[in-house]
Amino acid sequence: MIVLDPFGDNYINYLGNQGEAYSTPARAAFRGLFGPLFDLLLAVAISLLLWRTRSPASLPFLLLGSYALFHESVAMIVGVIEGPPGDWSRVVSGIPPGVVILLALLMLAAACLWMLQLLPLVGIQYRDSFWRKLVVLQAGIPLLALCGVIYQALSSERVSQIFDLVASAVLVTIIVALHKPLYNRLKKISITPTAQLRWRDALTAIALAAAIVIVQLAFFNAPTAMMVMR
């Protein structure tokens, strides 16, 4: 059973024999690795397919690859540092932690470059002020994590999203700070023309976000999922 909570924890409730599922290191590694690999392959493939026709309207799908790289790389680093029960703690049992950290840092750098390449689609130019860029980018994942913290605090659950909030806010600030210095290098990789923003695109993106939040709350939240299982 998949449990997805837009403002909380996401996990799988395995209803079969848990011991059998992780009986060998290979099985544990496979099950730990399959989620991140599936996410990276699918998300990056979808985003790359849309890359040539990139526009503000397709931004929600173009960001998919960047966010997959972001959250998988952060999960790798956290998995190595914290250990079980994270996905990567099962994978890294036979691999030197330094290799995993290096891979995670490369993925993080790729995610940052990817995000910087997409900023012109939000009407952001390299010569825009630092604060303007910061306001726009903080409205992304940091705001979602802040919503999660408030939601968890109000519903008196364990507040687990503070790390996400701090990490995403710091990462976003680093990305904004890197925009101007990296602009000339970014131009050599790929040039994304600055888009003329339309209300239609902004409202479509908001509608997509609202739709996925409602679907997750309605069909993948734990109490509903339990009722479906009966």
Next chain:
Amino acid sequence: MSFLSNPLLEAHGQDAQRLLEKQRLTRQDMDVWEMNLKVYDPTRPGLTIRPPAFIVRLQEYFAGFRANLSQRLVRACRSVERAGSSPRFSLLKATLLFMGASFFAYLLSVGIHEAGHYLSRVSPRM
């Protein structure tokens, strides 16, 4: 077009006729005035024949109203146009677009991640 076929004078024909008779106008004068009436402009000075005052006032009122209305429309269109491209509103649009796109992309990515775990656990080979 005859002198009395002018709509203004048709409506007030008797007055105009009386005025013309009183002033003993020649045919030539009438032709000149008829020509003037065709190009009548209430704001132009120097015309000896004017339509009745209330017609002039109505014309002036509607002319002013038309000018005001078009000026107001132009002003409104310009302010909407400015609002759409002003830094404040483009920042709002950019923020909303990035917020919506980020929420959607991140939540979908997390969903795909968990779906991957789910698929690995239902796989019969493992």
